[in-house]
Amino acid sequence: xxxxxxxxxxxxxxxxxxxxxxxxxxxxxxxxxxxxxxxxxxxxxxxxxxxxxxxxxxxxxxxxxxxxxxxxxxxxxxxxxxxxxxxxxxxxxxxxxxxxxxxxxxxxxxxxxxxxxxxxxxxxxxxxxxxxxxxxxxxxxxxxxxxxxxxxxxxxxxxxxxxxxxxxxxxxxxxxxxxxxxxxxxxxxxxxxxxxxxxxxxxxxxxxxxxxxxxxxxxxxxxxxxxxxxxxxxxxxxxxxxxxxxxxxxxxxxxxxxxxxxxxxxxxxxxxxxxxxxxxxxxxxxxxxxxxxxxxxxxxxxxxxxxxxxxxxxxxxxxxxxxxxxxxxxxxxxxxxxxxxxxxxxxxxxxxxxxxxxxxxxxxxxxxxxxxxxxxxxxxxxxxxxxxxxxxxxxxxxxxxxxxxxxxxxxxxxxxxxxxxxxxxxxxxxxxxxxxxxxxxxxxxxxxxxxxxxxxxxxxxxxxxxxxxxxxxxxxxxxxxxxxxxxxxxxxxxxxxxxxxxxxxxxxxxxxxxxxxxxxxxxxxxxxxxxxxxxx
Numbered sequence: 001x002x003x004x005x006x007x008x009x010x011x012x013x014x015x016x017x018x019x020x021x022x023x024x025x026x027x028x029x030x031x032x033x034x035x036x037x038x039x040x041x042x043x044x045x046x047x048x049x050x051x052x053x054x055x056x057x058x059x060x061x062x063x064x065x066x067x068x069x070x071x072x073x074x075x076x077x078x079x080x081x082x083x084x085x086x087x088x089x090x091x092x093x094x095x096x097x098x099x100x101x102x103x104x105x106x107x108x109x110x111x112x113x114x115x116x117x118x119x120x121x122x123x124x125x126x127x128x129x130x131x132x133x134x135x136x137x138x139x140x141x142x143x144x145x146x147x148x149x150x151x152x153x154x155x156x157x158x159x160x161x162x163x164x165x166x167x168x169x170x171x172x173x174x175x176x177x178x179x180x181x182x183x184x185x186x187x188x189x190x191x192x193x194x195x196x197x198x199x200x201x202x203x204x205x206x207x208x209x210x211x212x213x214x215x216x217x218x219x220x221x222x223x224x225x226x227x228x229x230x231x232x233x234x235x236x237x238x239x240x241x242x243x244x245x246x247x248x249x250x251x252x253x254x255x256x257x258x259x260x261x262x263x264x265x266x267x268x269x270x271x272x273x274x275x276x277x278x279x280x281x282x283x284x285x286x287x288x289x290x291x292x293x294x295x296x297x298x299x300x301x302x303x304x305x306x307x308x309x310x311x312x313x314x315x316x317x318x319x320x321x322x323x324x325x326x327x328x329x330x331x332x333x334x335x336x337x338x339x340x341x342x343x344x345x346x347x348x349x350x351x352x353x354x355x356x357x358x359x360x361x362x363x364x365x366x367x368x369x370x371x372x373x374x375x376x377x378x379x380x381x382x383x384x385x386x387x388x389x390x391x392x393x394x395x396x397x398x399x400x401x402x403x404x405x406x407x408x409x410x411x412x413x414x415x416x417x418x419x420x421x422x423x424x425x426x427x428x429x430x431x432x433x434x435x436x437x438x439x440x441x442x443x444x445x446x447x448x449x450x451x452x453x454x455x456x457x458x459x460x461x462x463x464x465x466x467x468x469x470x471x472x473x474x475x476x477x478x479x480x481x482x483x484x485x486x487x488x489x490x491x492x493x494x495x496x497x498x499x500x501x502x503x504x505x506x507x508x509x510x511x512x513x514x515x516x517x518x519x520x521x522x523x524x525x526x527x528x529x530x531x532x533x534x535x536x
Contacts, residue, residue, distance in 0.1 A: 002026070002027045002028055002029045002124070003026070003028050003029070003157045003158070003520070004028075004029045004030075004031070004142075004154065004155070004156050004157050005021065005028055005029070005030050005031070005156060005157060005158045005159075005160065006030075006031045006032075006033065006143070006145060006154075006156040006158070006159045006160065007030065007031070007032050007033065007160045007162060008033045008133045008136075008145070008159065008160065008161050008162065008163055009033070009034065009035075009161065009162040009163040009164055009493070010032050010033075010034040010039035010040055010042075010111065010162070011040075011041065011042025011043060011044075011045075011107070011162065011164045011510070012042050012107060012507050012510035012511070012514075013162035013164065013492045013493075013494065013510040013513055013514050014032070014034075014039075014040075014160070014162040014492075014514070015040060015042075015066070015107060015110060015111055015114065015510075015514065016064070016510055016511045016513070016514025016515055016518075017160050017162060017492060017513075017514035017515075017517045017518050018030065018032070018111070018114055018118070018514075018518070019066065019114055019514065019515075019518070020514055020515045020516075020517065020518020020519065021123075021518040021520070022114065022117060022118040022121055022123050023518070024520060027121075027122040027123055027124070028123045028124075029123070029124045029126070030118070030123060030124070030125050030126070031125075031126040031127075031128065031154065031156070032125065032126065032127045032128065033128045033131050033132075033133050033145070033147075034127075034128065034129050034130070034131065035130070035131065035132045036048070036129065036130070037129060037130055038108055038129065039108075039111060039127055039129050040107050040108040040109075040110070040111025040112070041104040041105070041107055041108050042104060042107060042164060043164050043165055043182075044100060044104075044164075044165065045100045045101065045103050045104025045107060046101075046104055047101060047104075048186070049181075049182050049186060050099070050100045050101050050104070050186075051101075051186065051209070051210055051213055052085060052086060052099050052101055053099075053209045053210075053213050053218070053398075054099060054100050054101075054206050054209060054210075055097045055098065055099060055100065055391075055392045055394060055395055056097060056098060056099070056100045056103045056392075057097065057202060057252065057389075057390070057391050057392055057395075058097075058103075058506065058507055058508075059094060059095045059096055059097055060074075060094040060095075060096070061094040061095055061257050062257060062507075062508065063507055063508075064507065064508060064511035064512075066110040066113075066114075067110055067113040067114065067117065068109075068110065068113065069094075070094075070103070070106050071092060071093070071094045071096075073106050073109060073110075074087070074092055074098075074102075074106075075092060077089075082102075085098065085099050085101065085102045086099060087099070087102065095254075095342075097252070097392035097393075097394060097395075115127075131147050131148075132147060132148055133145050133146070133147055133456070134146050134147055134148055134455070134456070135151075135456050135457055135458050135459070136159055136161070136456040136458060136459040136489065137151075137458045137459070138458075138459065138462065138482070138484035138485040138488050138489055139155070139484065140484070141155060142155030142156055142157060142488070143155065143156045143157075143158070143159045143485075143488050143489060144156075145159065156488075157488070158487075158488055158489070158490065158520070159488065159489050159490070160490045160492055160517055161489065161490065161491055161492055161493045162492040162493060162513075162514070162517075163455075163493045164493065164494065164495075165182075165446050165494070165495060166446070166449055166453065166493075166495045167179075167180045167182045167183055168180055168183050169183065170183045170184040173185075174423070175423075176421070176422075176423060176424070176425050176426065176438065176439055176440065177421050177426065177439070177440050177441075177442075178439075178440070178441045178442065179442050180203075180441075180442060180443065181203060181206055181207040181210065181441055181443050185207065185210060185211075185441060186210055189214065190210075190211050190214050190215075190439065191438070191439075192215055192233070192234040192235065192236045192237040193236060193237070193238075193438035193439060194236075194238045194240075194425075194436065194437045194438045194439070195208075195211055195237070195238065195239045195240070195437060195438070195439050195440075195441070196240050196242065196426055196428065196435070196437030196439070196440045196441070197239065197240065197241045197242065197440075197441045197443050198242060198243070198440070198441065198442045198443060198444055199241065199242075199243055199442075199443040199444040199445065200241045200242070200243040200245075200246065200247065200248055200249070200327075200410060201243075201249055201389060201444075201445060202249065202389065202391055202395075202445075203443045203444065203445040204241050204243075204441075204443040204444070205241075205249075205391065205395060205399065206443070207441045207443040208239050208241060208399075208402070208408065209398065211237075211239060211441075212228065212237070212239065212402055212407065212408075215230060215231050215234035215237050216228055216229050216230040216231045216234060216405075217229055217231075218398060218401060226394075226397040226398065226400070226401045227401055227404070227405070228398075228401040228402050228404070228405040228407065229405075230405055230407065237407055238407065238409070239402065239407055239408050239409070240408075240409045240410070240411050240435070240437070241408070241409070241410050241411070242410070242411035242412070242413050242428070242430075243412070243413065244412070244413050244414060244415060244417075245319065245323060245412060246327060246410050246411060246412025246413070247319065247322050247323065247327055247330075247386075248327045248328075248330070248331050248396075248399065248410065249386070249389055249390055249391045250331075250334050250338075250386070250390050250391075251331075251334055251335050251338040251339075251390060251391065251392070251393045251396045252338070252390040252391060252392055252393065253338050253341060253342075253347075253348060253351050253352075253390060254338070254341050254342045254345060254346065254347060255347045255348075255351070255352045255355065256347065256352075259355075259356050260352075260356075262292055262353070262356055262357065262360070263292065263295055263296070264288055264291045264292040264295055265288045265289065265291075265292045265357050265360055265361075267360075269288060270288075270360060270363075270364065273285065273288070273364075274364065274367060281364070281367070281368075281372070282311050282368065282372035282375055282376055282380075283310075283311055285311075285361055285364060286310065286311035286314070286380065289314075289357060289361075289380070290306055290307065290309065292353050292357060293306060293349075293350050293353050293354070294306065294307065296349040296350065296352070296353040297348070297349030297350040297353065300348075300349065300350040301350070304317050304318070304320075305317060311375060311376070311379050311380060312375055312378070312379050313379070314379050314380060314383060315378070315379045315380070315382040315383055318382075318383045318386070319382075319386075327410045328399070328400060328403045328410070331396050331399060331400060332400060334396075335393055335396045335397070335400075338393060339393060342393075351387065354383065354384065354387040355387055355388060357384075358384035358387065358388055358503055359503065361380070361384070362501055362502065362503050362504070365500055365501070365502070366500045377502075381502060384503065385502075385503070388503065411428075411430070411435065412430075412431075413428070413430040413431070414430055414431050416430075417429060417430035417431075418430075421440060425437050425438045425439070425440065426439075426440035446494075446495055446498070446505070447495070447498075448495065448496075448498035448499045448502070449493075449495040449496045449498070450469055450470050450496075450499070451463040451464055451468055451469055451470060451471055451496075452464065452469070453495075453496075454471075454496070459485065459489065462482040462484060462485065463479075463481065463482060465482065466481040466482040466483075468480075468481045468482070470496070470499045470500075471491045471496045471497075472500075473490075473491050473497070475516060476490065476516050476517060476519055477490045477491055477492055477497075477513060477516055477517050478490050478491075479491055490517045492513045492514065492517050494509065494510070494513070497513075
């Protein structure tokens with residue numbers, strides 16, 4: 001009989017899992033369960049959580065292969081559709097950043113194309129949209145699922161959990177406080193008032209754009225400079241983004257794609273390091289990090305004093321110049337540099353080296369001692385996150401336009417601050433100053449989730465009973481514990497993987513996870529289990 005597989009959640013991870021599964025020659029029976037009205041779009045790209053002003057920070061050239069490239073798909077659309085999304089149909093290219101809503105429509109179209117391919121290859125697909133799975137129940141013979149109505153009759157040979165981001169419930173929101181931008185903010189009319197946003201990264205920028213978009217529009221001035229025109233009656237609008245450092249993300253930079261191989265931090269060098277120091281090798285890894293950048297960009301290395309740096313002070317050196325500068329002036333200078341480099345197709349060596357190294361080092365994190373992991377999180381991790389979380393140039397322009405309109409400010413909180421939220425708003429005390437906000441939005445992005453956060457009671461209980469506080473997975477993302485889930489449940493939900501893989505976000509990560517899950521290999525081997533027990 002054909003294997004019966006369930007995919008719970010059909011965003012990008014689910015799509016890449018499906019693409020991998022249907023490449024198998026043996027016919028499969030695949031059931032897709034999607035909470036939303038349309039499978040294939042994914043929460044970050046749906047109309048429930050996006051506005052046209054929100055740009056995706058990934059371009060066609062970076063999106064892993066699907067039946068059709070994003071650029072090819074856009075070229076096949078009527079020009080009127082592209083114009084409706086604010087995209088110039090005569091200036092499309094594979095490094096262009098587009099609205100997330102448009103990217104969501106692309107993923108939906110590729111999901112439908114995969115369905116055609118699946119049926120042509122003899123697979124049978126069952127789609128259950130607007131269906132929320134409420135429990136995952138592994139058994140000795142297959143896995144059962146429960147939805148909001150009842151326990152389902154089917155028994156699945158394998159269940160793939162690709163449920164995506166996890167945000168607080170909308171019930172946690174109030175008239176003056178939102179625990180995230182995705183808990184009711186986009187469905188609410190926001191008054192022109194003093195708005196505080198915790199965070200200065202992309203999630204925080206999304207929140208700022210969602211609020212600003214209700215009170216004005218972005219336009220092009222005479223010199224084609226981007227401006228923000230505040231609507232009449234919205235003069236009281238004030239938006240403050242804040243974080244401990246008060247720095248803004250930098251603009252996405254030009255570099256060769258696919259990535260060129262590293263010259264120092266090679267796979268061979270990392271394997272030799274792992275064999276020599278299996279549990280405590282942060283300092284040795286940092287030596288490779290230094291050597292790679294010195295080889296790729298010796299001038300920048302000398303400028304920041306990289307040779308004398310350590311894994312513990314590298315973040316201080318990396319951010320020192322930005323912390324001394326006004327964040328908007330830095331953003332304007334960085335934008336000019338990035339745009340010149342893109343026009344000349346010039347790659348900045350140190351930026352490209354850091355970008356290529358972050359995934360190499362992430363693969364080593366499960367082997368870190370607790371001490372090294374704490375040191376890494378306080379130092380190198382901050383450098384890598386800043387580097388790979390660069391945002392589209394157009395988003396920087398919008399931030400500058402809001403600043404020029406007198407609407408947007410950035411507040412550095414420092415290492416110690418106090419926050420008090422009540423029905424009257426939120427008060428922040430930082431650096432000896434008091435700031436009051438009528439509405440406060442916590443927009444610090446996705447946090448790493450634990451087994452206790454799982455929305456599936458039976459699977460949650462089994463994991464906790466097995467003393468597995470964080471889901472642990474094999475190479476194909478099958479759960480290593482509990483025993484009943486072994487080989488039957490695959491954890492592709494990114495928030496539950498972030499403990500060991502803090503950089504596992506975005507579409508490229510979704511593709512890597514989906515392709516590994518879809519291999520349908522054997523149950524995790526004893527080697528995987530022994531590795532888990534040793535790590536624990």
